[in-house]
Amino acid sequence: MSADTTALELQEVKGPSALGGGPRRFFDLLWLISVTEFKRVYFGTVLGYLWSLIRPLMLFGVLLFVFTHVLRAASTEVEHYPVMLLMGVVLYTFFQEATTNAVTSVVAQEGVVRKTQFPRLVIPAATVVTSFFNLVLNLVIVLAFVLAFGVTPAWTWFLFPVAVAFLFIGATGVAMALSALYVSFRDTAIIWIVLSQMLLYLTPILYPITIFKEEETLQHLLMFNPLAVIFEQVRVWVLHEPNAPTAVQAAGGWLGLLPAAVIFVGVCCFGAWFFNRAAPRIAEAL
Amino acid sequence: MMSSTSLDNLHVGQAPATATSERPTAIQVEDLHKSFHIPTHRVDSLKERVVHPFAGREYRELHALDGVSFEIKQGEFFGIVGRNGSGKSTLLKLLASIYRADSGRIRIAGRLAPFIELGVGFNQELTARENVLLNGVMMGLTPKEVRERQDSVIDFAELHDFADLKLKNFSSGMLVRLAFSVMLEADADVLLIDEVLAVGDASFQQKCADAFHQMKTEGKTIVLVTHEMASVEAYCHRAMLLADGQIQYIGDPAEAGREYLKLNFEAGVEEAPGEQGESRGVRMLDSRLENAGGEKVNAFELGEMLRLRVDLELFREVPTLNVGFLIANADGVGMFQFGIIVGPEDGDLRAGGRVNVDAEIQNPLATGRYFIHCGVQADNGVSIYVQNALSFVVFGTQHTQGVISPEFEIKADVEGGEA
Numbered sequence: 166m167s168a169d170t171t172a173l174e175l176q177e178v179k180g181p182s183a184l185g186g187g188p189r190r191f192f193d194l195l196w197l198i199s200v201t202e203f204k205r206v207y208f209g210t211v212l213g214y215l216w217s218l219i220r221p222l223m224l225f226g227v228l229l230f231v232f233t234h235v236l237r238a239a240s241t242e243v244e245h246y247p248v249m250l251l252m253g254v255v256l257y258t259f260f261q262e263a264t265t266n267a268v269t270s271v272v273a274q275e276g277v278v279r280k281t282q283f284p285r286l287v288i289p290a291a292t293v294v295t296s297f298f299n300l301v302l303n304l305v306i307v308l309a310f311v312l313a314f315g316v317t318p319a320w321t322w323f324l325f326p327v328a329v330a331f332l333f334i335g336a337t338g339v340a341m342a343l344s345a346l347y348v349s350f351r352d353t354a355i356i357w358i359v360l361s362q363m364l365l366y367l368t369p370i371l372y373p374i375t376i377f378k379e380e381e382t383l384q385h386l387l388m389f390n391p392l393a394v395i396f397e398q399v400r401v402w403v404l405h406e407p408n409a410p411t412a413v414q415a416a417g418g419w420l421g422l423l424p425a426a427v428i429f430v431g432v433c434c435f436g437a438w439f440f441n442r443a444a445p446r447i448a449e450a451l
Numbered sequence: 452m453m454s455s456t457s458l459d460n461l462h463v464g465q466a467p468a469t470a471t472s473e474r475p476t477a478i479q480v481e482d483l484h485k486s487f488h489i490p491t492h493r494v495d496s497l498k499e500r501v502v503h504p505f506a507g508r509e510y511r512e513l514h515a516l517d518g519v520s521f522e523i524k525q526g527e528f529f530g531i532v533g534r535n536g537s538g539k540s541t542l543l544k545l546l547a548s549i550y551r552a553d554s555g556r557i558r559i560a561g562r563l564a565p566f567i568e569l570g571v572g573f574n575q576e577l578t579a580r581e582n583v584l585l586n587g588v589m590m591g592l593t594p595k596e597v598r599e600r601q602d603s604v605i606d607f608a609e610l611h612d613f614a615d616l617k618l619k620n621f622s623s624g625m626l627v628r629l630a631f632s633v634m635l636e637a638d639a640d641v642l643l644i645d646e647v648l649a650v651g652d653a654s655f656q657q658k659c660a661d662a663f664h665q666m667k668t669e670g671k672t673i674v675l676v677t678h679e680m681a682s683v684e685a686y687c688h689r690a691m692l693l694a695d696g697q698i699q700y701i702g703d704p705a706e707a708g709r710e711y712l713k714l715n716f717e718a719g720v721e722e723a724p725g726e727q728g729e730s731r732g733v734r735m736l737d738s739r740l741e742n743a744g745g746e747k748v749n750a751f752e753l754g755e756m757l758r759l760r761v762d763l764e765l766f767r768e769v770p771t772l773n774v775g776f777l778i779a780n781a782d783g784v785g786m787f788q789f790g791i792i793v794g795p796e797d798g799d800l801r802a803g804g805r806v807n808v809d810a811e812i813q814n815p816l817a818t819g820r821y822f823i824h825c826g827v828q829a830d831n832g833v834s835i836y837v838q839n840a841l842s843f844v845v846f847g848t849q850h851t852q853g854v855i856s857p858e859f860e861i862k863a864d865v866e867g868g869e870a
Contacts, residue, residue: 175479175558180551193588201585205576280567281589282548352496445551448544449487 183286183437183444194287199294206295217299218306221258225251228371243373244406248307248314252403253370253396255303256329260336260392261361263296267340268347268354275451285444289344293337300329311403321402328399331429335391338433341440348443348450368392373400374415375408381417388416391429476560477641477672478523478546483555485516485541515541517696518555523689525560525640526670530683530704532711533693539676540645542693543567546674547643561640561672564590566630568645573630575619579610582618583633590637600636608632609655628655635662641672680708680848705848712846713750732767732833736805738825738840753847753856757812761825761840762805769800769829774808777824778816780854786816790826817856818847 184191206217229247243249267289271278274288312318347353365371367390374397377384387393394412401411416422443450488510515538523529533539544550546557547565572589573582583604587597605614608628618626634642663686666673677683683690683704690707692700692714700710741758742748751757759776775790793806800806825840827833847856 175476175560178546178548178557178559180545181548189593190588190591193594197585197588197594201574201577201581205574276568277572277589279549281572282563282565283572283589346497350495350497350500352498356497448549 181285181445181448183441184284191284191287195290195294198287198291202291202295203298218303221254221303225254232371245314245316245404248310249400249404251310252307255307256332257365257370259296259300260332263293263336264339264343266292268343268357271344271447272347279448279451285447286440289340290337293340297333316404319405321405324402328395331395334433335429338436341436345440345443348447368396370396375410384415385417385421388421389424391425394422394425474524474526476522477525479558481520481556483516483519484553485545486553487513487515489513514696519698521691521701523672525672527689528667528673528687530687530690531676532683532690532707534714537693538696539693543643543645543676559641562591563641564637564639565643566634566645573618576617578615578617579605579629580614586633604632604636631659643674645676683708708848733827733835734764735837736762736764740841740843749843751814751843751845753818753845754858755814757814759810761808763827765800765802765804767802767833769831769833772800772806773828775826779822781820786854815855815857816845817854818845820844
């Protein structure tokens with residue numbers, strides 16, 4: 166051993182960081198932690214995976230009842246309203262679960278953060294990946310619904326992963342910002358619960374964006390929300406309804422997508438920057 | 452060791468591995484500074500930040516490390532000692548990349564595995580096997596490397612029958628064993644260890660000790676932070692004493708240990724409160740302990756001479772005065788007593804007079820804390836008894852068994868036997 170230790174070179178130690186230890190170690194750890202956490206939830210309880218399915222399904226059931234029986238206006242103009250609703254609820258559940266779990270994640274892993282050398286970013290990123298595994302399983306159910314409702318498969322289905330990728334990146338950005346913010350400000354958790362609830366209603370999940378076709382400005386304004394762009398495009402790609410506008414149409418042209426793009430990139434960059442800035446000091450701030 | 456040393460000689464032409472000073476550097480620290488900001492009023496909600504945007508900007512600055520520079524050679528077993536708050540844990544966390552330094556430079560050769568606390572990062576909900584994998588990767592191994600070693604880790608921890616049991620069902624001893632085994636298997640070039648030597652039962656401790664010795668002979672660089680002087684002296688080549696964020700001493704471990712104990716007791720012991728007796732015609736004005744040099748102290752090194760001075764004031768005339776002392780250990784058991792009868796031949800014992808008692812004691816006591824009780828008595832009813840008039844500590848680098856530790860000479864002769 167000492168024969169090759171003599172060849173070791175001194176290397177500067179820069180202290181903790183978001184990605185400390187190189188990308189290889191980062192991805193090894195991210196994968197391992199996400200998988201073990203997922204397995205724990207999946208096999209850890211009797212109902213396991215059912216629980217993570219029940220939540221979106223129950224929300225779906227209630228919303229379906231409300232919007233097909235109570236407030237019929239929203240659902241009548243969509244061909245496959247239940248499918249659109251389920252798809253939206255499942256995707257939004259992923260976003261909400263990933264970000265909400267991420268908020269407290271770094272603080273909850275206090276022991277690890279304070280006592281081991283650990284790339285800090287793994288912690289919030291792992292919550293997003295774990296939620297993503299759930300999403301993949303839930304999407305199988307969605308697929309069954311899509312086919313059961315008689316939606317014919319189309320080549321645009323292959324574009325669906327693109328939308329999911331954007332959602333994943335967005336969730337990671339928000340998760341980074343929130344988890345770092347929560348270290349210093351503990352009411353971040355409460356604020357985010359309220360905000361994410363608001364975001365649910367501001368995204369065309371329960372209603373089609375075309376409900377506002379009389380008030381174009383409002384519709385264009387709603388398309389400032391990057392999630393609205395993603396969800397609207399998913400509806401076009403997967404359900405390919407003739408009367409569903411593409412995101413571009415809903416926003417009133419490519420230029421109308423610019424605010425959403427700016428917000429999306431802005432949130433992701435802010436999340437990355439803020440987390441990276443906070444990472445070296447997280448152990449001390451706890 | 453032998454083979455690798457000869458390899459060194461063949462290829463690099465280096466001196467034997469025992470000459471540590473000529474080996475390459477494993478850790479180099481230059482002028483390291485680290486301070487913490489402790490807010491006087493902590494703002495921990497966004498609401499407060501919005502309502503009082505400027506509140507909580509005031510903070511106290513705590514200098515944990517103040518210009519520390521040192522170098523550790525490859526293959527060295529290096530001890531860091533210091534009292535609580537001396538900055539040793541901060542230093543360890545800086546070396547381990549848990550904190551970021553304010554200024555200064557740390558350079559390390561090779562892979563480093565920190566063990567600030569055994570078993571952090573263990574997940575109670577996962578099995579031993581899964582935790583070994585997770586912890587191994589956290590320490591910088593690839594998942595493949597860990598899988599190859601998984602069985603030997605579990606065997607070393609003597610947990611073969613429990614490998615697939617969830618950690619929450621483990622006893623604390625089992626946890627510690629598992630954590631220690633993971634650490635040994637990590638195969639890092641530099642190990643940072645924070646007081647984890649005293650783990651497990653006796654047989655496992657022996658295993659750990661063997662493992663440390665093996666690491667030593669394998670030429671691994673080990674940094675050990677501890678309070679336990681015995682392990683510093685047993686394992687370390689060199690040791691460093693930190694005090695108030697600065698290096699107080701660096702070099703011989705035995706000397707570092709002595710300095711540490713001195714520091715510990717000279718500043719640390721407050722005198723146990725004595726009851727000052729004023730009733731019954733006599734009062735104790737002052738009592739103090741001094742070392743041979745006449746300085747007032749309350750900590751003595753093993754075998755160091757004690758000097759006791761007590762000043763008494765009389766309120767009534769007495770024919771003779773009996774002054775006695777009892778030294779008791781922390782359990783209240785009397786160790787020995789001594790005293791003096793002050794009579795007319797020493798001077799007149801009138802009201803308002805003073806009696807100064809001065810005793811020199813050859814100190815045979817073992818290490819520990821002791822109390823001095825003082826009794827003063829005269830025939831005509833004048834009497835006081837001051838419980839815990841003084842207390843002091845006897846310290847030494849070796850922990851002694853028994854209550855006394857007298858000087859002794861011992862020798863052995865060996866005769867006969869076959870060649």
